[in-house]
Every structure is written in structure tokens, then in C-alpha cells.
Amino acid sequence: MGILIDRNSRIVIQGITGREASMVTRHTLAYGTKIVAGVTPGKGGQDVHGVPVYDTLKAACREHAPDTSIIYVPPAFVYDAVAEAVANGIRLILIPTENVPQKDAVKFLRLAERAGVRIVGPNTVGMINPGERVKLGAIGGDNVERCFVPGPVGVISRSGGMTAEVSWMVKRAGYGVSTSVSIGGDALIGSTIKDLLALFEADPQTKAVVVFSEPGTNQEEEAAAFILEGGYTKPLVAYIAGRFTEDMPEGTVFGHAAAIISGNYGRPSLKAARLKEAGACVLESFDDLIPTLKKILG
Amino acid sequence: MGRLLENHSKQLLKGAGIPVPAFEVAASPAEAEAAARRLGGPVVLKALVPVGKRGKAGAVKFAATPGEAAQAAGELLKMTVRNFPVEKVLVEEKIKIAQEWYLSITYDKSKKAPVIIASTRGGIDVEELSRSYPEQMIIYQVDPLEGLLSYQAREIWSDLGVGGGLLVSAGTLLSRLYKVFDQYDAYLLEVNPLAVTESGELVAAATVMSVDDSAVYRQSALADMVQLGSERAWRPLTELEKKMVAVNEADPYRGTARYTEMPDGDIGFMCGGGGGSLLLFDTLLSLGGRPANYSEVGGNPPEEKVYGLTKGILSKPGVKGLFVAHNITNNTQVDVLARGIIRALRDLNIDPRTFPVVVREAGVNDAVARELFLAAGVEYYGDEITMTEAAARMVARMREAYGAGERGR
Numbered sequence: 001m002g003i004l005i006d007r008n009s010r011i012v013i014q015g016i017t018g019r020e021a022s023m024v025t026r027h028t029l030a031y032g033t034k035i036v037a038g039v040t041p042g043k044g045g046q047d048v049h050g051v052p053v054y055d056t057l058k059a060a061c062r063e064h065a066p067d068t069s070i071i072y073v074p075p076a077f078v079y080d081a082v083a084e085a086v087a088n089g090i091r092l093i094l095i096p097t098e099n100v101p102q103k104d105a106v107k108f109l110r111l112a113e114r115a116g117v118r119i120v121g122p123n124t125v126g127m128i129n130p131g132e133r134v135k136l137g138a139i140g141g142d143n144v145e146r147c148f149v150p151g152p153v154g155v156i157s158r159s160g161g162m163t164a165e166v167s168w169m170v171k172r173a174g175y176g177v178s179t180s181v182s183i184g185g186d187a188l189i190g191s192t193i194k195d196l197l198a199l200f201e202a203d204p205q206t207k208a209v210v211v212f213s214e215p216g217t218n219q220e221e222e223a224a225a226f227i228l229e230g231g232y233t234k235p236l237v238a239y240i241a242g243r244f245t246e247d248m249p250e251g252t253v254f255g256h257a258a259a260i261i262s263g264n265y266g267r268p269s270l271k272a273a274r275l276k277e278a279g280a281c282v283l284e285s286f287d288d289l290i291p292t293l294k295k296i297l298g
Numbered sequence: 299m300g301r302l303l304e305n306h307s308k309q310l311l312k313g314a315g316i317p318v319p320a321f322e323v324a325a326s327p328a329e330a331e332a333a334a335r336r337l338g339g340p341v342v343l344k345a346l347v348p349v350g351k352r353g354k355a356g357a358v359k360f361a362a363t364p365g366e367a368a369q370a371a372g373e374l375l376k377m378t379v380r381n382f383p384v385e386k387v388l389v390e391e392k393i394k395i396a397q398e399w400y401l402s403i404t405y406d407k408s409k410k411a412p413v414i415i416a417s418t419r420g421g422i423d424v425e426e427l428s429r430s431y432p433e434q435m436i437i438y439q440v441d442p443l444e445g446l447l448s449y450q451a452r453e454i455w456s457d458l459g460v461g462g463g464l465l466v467s468a469g470t471l472l473s474r475l476y477k478v479f480d481q482y483d484a485y486l487l488e489v490n491p492l493a494v495t496e497s498g499e500l501v502a503a504a505t506v507m508s509v510d511d512s513a514v515y516r517q518s519a520l521a522d523m524v525q526l527g528s529e530r531a532w533r534p535l536t537e538l539e540k541k542m543v544a545v546n547e548a549d550p551y552r553g554t555a556r557y558t559e560m561p562d563g564d565i566g567f568m569c570g571g572g573g574g575s576l577l578l579f580d581t582l583l584s585l586g587g588r589p590a591n592y593s594e595v596g597g598n599p600p601e602e603k604v605y606g607l608t609k610g611i612l613s614k615p616g617v618k619g620l621f622v623a624h625n626i627t628n629n630t631q632v633d634v635l636a637r638g639i640i641r642a643l644r645d646l647n648i649d650p651r652t653f654p655v656v657v658r659e660a661g662v663n664d665a666v667a668r669e670l671f672l673a674a675g676v677e678y679y680g681d682e683i684t685m686t687e688a689a690a691r692m693v694a695r696m697r698e699a700y701g702a703g704e705r706g707r
Contacts, residue, residue, distance in 0.1 A: 023629075075512060075515075099511075101513035102405055103442075103483050103510065106405065106410050106442035107442045113410075125629075138628050139628055140628060141627070146681065158573065161571035161573060161574050161624065162577070165574065165625035168681065169684065172684075214572070214573055241576035241580060243580050249533075285581070285686055286581065286684070286686050287684055287687070
């Protein structure tokens with residue numbers, strides 16, 4: 001089980017011939033995840049590590065019926081790539097690209113929402129379901145098992161790098177992950193903490209969820225409200241990084257683009273308070289994650 | 299987000315057909331005097347600094363004569379407003395205001411849409427507006443795919459009780475403002491006050507605009523108006539920070555190396571990525587460590603970038619140790635980090651046996667990194683310890699080297 005992806009996922013990579021996409025393709029295939037096709041306009045007929053490349057997603061869809069796409073294109077072309085994916089019936093889109101203009105992001109997020117298509121990202125390092133040996137994106141690099149082994153813990157992280165570190169801490173505690181998702185560091189993203197908590201709630205493999213948070217946005221506040229409404233009932237452990245930023249002058253941006261504090265909006269201390277009120281365990285020290293998980297999972 | 303100075307935002311609004319007061323920019327009292335003479339009549343002088351709430355900071359003055367304008371400009375040019383020294387002032391005609399309204403456009407991150415805030419009360423900040431006059435304020439979400447249609451702009455003002463000829467001109471002004479917001483990839487565009495003059499015209503009396511850094515690549519007209527990196531600081535960039543921006547921009551498409559100077563501190567902080575740095579900085583502080591800077595290094599940077607940033611971090615006066623740590627990397631090659639860092643230490647004749655250096659780097663090619671760091675005499679850890687444990691080692695090394703005594707201040 002796990003959420004969003006499994007061994008039946010039919011994965012296509014838009015922009016597959018680029019430097020990073022090609023490396024990710026190699027690592028992903030080596031891990032055992034199948035990639036059915038790639039798309040790069042003008043490079044149809046080539047292949048990348050054995051994956052056939054098409055000029056258009058439409059052509060790739062005719063041959064391979066993909067349902068999941070990873071978009072590895074520069075910021076200026078992300079909107080078009082998402083529109084192409086939505087038009088061709090893709091159901092799940094992962095966008096690793098960083099520095100996507102906000103104007104484009106609100107447009108493609110709305111486009112996908114209207115079509116009922118789920119987006120993860122932008123600015124995500126990817127997601128992984130180790131029980132099914134399926135991963136999307138660079139997550140895990142060339143040494144996936146160092147951090148990601150199967151188990152009962154769902155991981156949601158606003159930081160790509162910390163998605164790996166949190167999953168490694170879960171492994172160090174003696175467990176593994178059902179699915180780890182880097183949701184993206186931008187202010188405007190397709191799937192929020194709350195959205196994924198709803199999916200982890202429905203996943204029988206997931207017994208608890210760990211969230212890595214940062215200053216900015218009101219995702220944690222929304223998640224807390226969702227828990228209080230009864231939308232998520234399993235144990236939740238959260239670490240909120242960037243407490244020092246509260247002592248910095250207003251308007252200062254540290255970390256990801258979303259990590260901006262204005263007034264009381266986005267403050268780590270208030271996020272922690274809301275999550276605690278909702279019954280979540282909010283960690284003081286990141287190392288407390290290990291004993292906390294042992295206590296929860298036994 | 300990159301902030302624009304008010305003369306720039308007013309210039310953009312004016313170009314879009316939105317009435318703004320006649321204005322000039324002056325860098326000296328004499329220039330201000332001449333500007334006031336050309337504008338004729340009473341003028342308003344405002345410090346040109348990229349921060350809001352200038353009125354509260356005393357950075358807005360009125361002058362009835364060119365002589366007064368010179369004096370007011372002289373006072374403003376001596377000021378520092380929220381860490382920004384005033385180098386130029388805006389001199390503009392003082393319009394005869396009958397009513398002050400409020401109008402802004404920004405993004406609602408939860409609703410994932412542009413949002414318009416409009417009110418027939420203005421001249422106060424939006425927080426106070428929403429507290430005191432919520433019933434006289436409209437918050438309107440724009441469909442990002444359709445944009446703002448003319449009738450929608452009119453409905454907003456009509457719902458606020460505006461009618462007649464003023465409704466038509468307010469609708470047109472809002473439509474044009476939305477066009478500016480959209481066309482220039484603005485992140486925030488605020489007109490406060492939006493003045494209704496005694497003769498019944500609408501004038502954008504004061505404007506604030508910031509643009510999306512991620513879109514600067516397609517906004518060549520704004521290139522000279524926005525300083526790169528300005529969105530990350532609460533004060534002008536320091537000389538060292540400007541150097542570090544240059545190090546990063548020298549190879550803009552490979553990896554990131556961001557640097558922010560902190561007041562005081564003795565631990566050079568060479569960490570990443572976005573979330574990892576936040577965690578490590580918090581952890582050092584909670585253990586009693588005093589980082590001298592903040593940094594974020596990630597996205598698989600080339601050796602030269604790592605080398606330049608490390609040298610910069612170590613060049614800050616008072617830095618007496620170096621902490622190098624990341625989360626376990628997905629794609630950053632830590633052997634490349636090792637090469638850049640070790641080269642910087644060598645060039646600065648720093649011996650990591652006496653000058654505390656603690657490294658926790660695990661991830662791509664870490665077996666090579668381990669050999670390189672150990673050969674250089676650096677206290678190195680991979681994934682045998684956690685990030686928190688590494689921070690504790692750093693603080694312990696500082697205590698061992700320099701004692702606990704001076705840390706108490």
C-alpha cells in the first residue's frame with residue numbers, strides 16, 4: 001500500500017533528455033521503478049537508458065498509456081508542460097522545478113484542480129513508496145536504501161533534503177516508511193500537508209505520520225484544523241524548523257520561498273501551538289523523533 | 299521578493315494610464331528645491347527606501363515652498379529608515395485629497411489565487427483596516443485563468459457603495475492596476491491611499507510594489523529596478539553579502555549558495571539545504587552555540603562555488619570555528635563539497651586541528667569525502683551520527699578550544 005504511487009504506476013518523464021532528468025532516470029531504473037516513456041520535443045525516436053522518447057506527450061500516451069508524469073523542464077516551460085499533461089489525461093504530476101513564477105503556478109494549479117488532477121510540487125525532490133520500490137524524482141539518489149526502507153510511517157516534508165533525513169531517522173528508530181513525500185518548498189504548491197494527511201488516514205499500511213515543517217504559509221494551521229474536524233486520527237509527530245527566524249526582523253526570508261513571516265502569519269511558535277492543541281506531538285529537539293516513534297509504535 | 303522604490307512603481311503605474319501625482323527624484327537639498335520649484339505649489343517629500351510604513355517612521359514630510367522642500371530633503375537625507383540609509387527622496391505635488399481609499403493585489407497562498415483587497419477607507423495599514431472596518435472592505439479572489447474582467451472590477455467598487463462617474467473611473471483604475479500586477483509578475487501591488495481629490499478624480503497617491511524574483515528572467519524592463527537578493531534581507535546587503543551573491547551568480551544554474559551575516563557570533567555556518575539549515579541553526583542556538591552567519595548550500599554546487607562561500611564565511615571577523623553539515627543529500631555530491639572546503643581552509647592557512655571544524659556530510663560520494671576530510675585533519679562524520687549530534691560536537695569543540703568563559707556574554 002502507501003499513497004499515490006505503487007508498482008502499477010505508469011510513469012512518463014517530460015523533459016527526459018535533460019542532464020538531471022537523465023541521471024534521475026538511471027537511478028530510478030536501477031532502483032527497480034519502471035518508466036514507460038519520456039518526452040522531449042524534437043528528440044522523438046531516441047532513448048534515455050532504454051526508455052523510449054517521444055516528441056509529444058500525446059504520442060507517448062498512444063503507445064504507453066501513462067498516468068503519472070514527472071516534469072523536468074526549466075521554469076519558463078512548466079506551465080505548458082502541466083497543461084500538456086492535464087490535456088493528455090495524466091492523473092498525478094510531480095514538479096521538481098525550482099523558481100517557477102508564482103503567476104504561472106496559480107494558473108497551472110487551477111487548471112489541474114479543475115480537471116481533478118493531483119500535483120505534487122513545484123520545488124519537490126520527489127516521493128517514494130519503498131514497499132513497492134517505486135519512486136518519482138531524485139529522492140534517494142543512487143543509494144535509496146540508506147534512507148528509505150518499507151514500514152508503517154508516512155513522511156511529509158516541506159524540505160526536499162529533510163525528506164531523506166527524516167526517513168533515515170525513522171529507519172534509525174527501527175522502522176520504515178509507507179510513503180515519503182517532499183511536498184515542495186514554494187508558497188504555492190499542489191498538495192499540502194492536510195491533503196496528504198487525508199491520504200495517509202485512508203492507507204492501512206500507515207500507522208503514524210511525521211511532518212517536517214518550516215516558517216511561512218498556514219499549512220500547519222490547516223492541518224491542525226483538519227485533525228480537530230476528525231479528518232486525520234492517527235498519531236502525528238511534527239518538527240518545525242526555523243524558530244530563530246521569529247527573532248529576526250519581519251520580512252526576512254530564510255530557507256525556502258514559502259518561509260516568510262509576516263505579522264503572526266507563518267510563525268513556528270503558533271504552528272506548534274495549533275498542532276499541539278490538535279493532539280500532535282511537536283518535537284523540541286529533532287533527535288527526540290527516535291524515542292517518540294518508539295513510544296508510539298512500540 | 300524584490301521590492302521596487304516608489305518612483306519606479308509610480309512610473310510603471312503611470313505608463314499603464316493610472317493617474318499618479320507629478321513627481322521628481324532628488325539626491326540633495328538643492329535638487330529638491332529645484333524640483334519643488336518646477337512642480338509648483340506645496341510638495342510632499344518621501345524617503346526613497348524599499349520599506350513600508352514610512353509615514354510612521356517620520357520619513358514623509360510636507361513643504362509649502364521650495365525653501366522648505368530643501369530643508370525637509372536635507373533632514374530626510376540624513377535619516378536611516380529601518381536600516382536603510384536614505385540616499386534619494388521623492389518630491390511630488392501635494393494633491394488636494396477629499397477621501398482616502400485602499401486598494402491592493404497580492405497572492406492568497408491558501409486559496410492559490412490572486413486576491414484584491416479594496417476599501418473606501420484608506421491611509422491606514424491593511425491590518426488596521428481589517429481590524430477596524432471589516433464591513434467596509436472587500437476581499438476578492440481572481441480566477442487565475444480568466445484574470446479580472448471589467449465588470450468584476452466595477453462590482454467590487456459598487457459593492458462598497460461607490461456609484462456614478464466615480465464608479466466608472468474606479469473600475470477602470472482597478473482593471474489597469476490588475477494589468478500592471480499581471481504584466482510585471484508583481485507579488486504585491488498596493489495603492490494606499492488611493493486618493494479621491496477634491497475635484498473628484500482618483501490618484502494613486504502612494505504605491506508599494508514588489509515583484510516575483512523567479513520571474514525576473516522575463517522582466518527585462520525591471521532589471522535595473524530590483525536588486526537581486528534584496529528579498530532576503532531586512533537591511534541593505536552588506537559588502538560580504540554582495541560578494542557572496544556574486545559567488546552564487548557566477549554560476550547561476552548549478553547549485554545555490556546563500557549567505558546572510560548575523561550580528562556577532564563565532565561559528566562559521568556552512569550548511570544546507572533549505573530545511574536542514576533552519577534545523578541546524580536552531581539546534582546550535584539551543585545548545586548555546588553562536589553562529590556568525592546563516593547559509594544555505596544545496597542543489598549540487600560546483601567546487602568553485604563551495605570554495606568561494608567557505609572563504610567568505612571564514613572572512614567575517616570573529617569567526618573562530620566552522621560547522622559544515624547537511625541533511626543526507628539526495629543529489630549533492632559531498633566529495634565536491636569536501637574539495638571546495640578543504641581548499642578554502644588551506645588558502646587561509648587554517649589548521650582544523652586547532653581551529654575547530656566539524657563536518658557532518660552524508661550522501662552522494664561520501665566515502666570519498668570521508669577520505670578527503672580525514673586526510674586534511676578535519677573532524678568528519680557521515681551517517682553514523684545525527685544532525686543534532688553533529689551540532690553538539692561543534693559546540694563542544696568551541697568550548698574545548700576557547701573555554702566556556704567568554705560564551706556567557
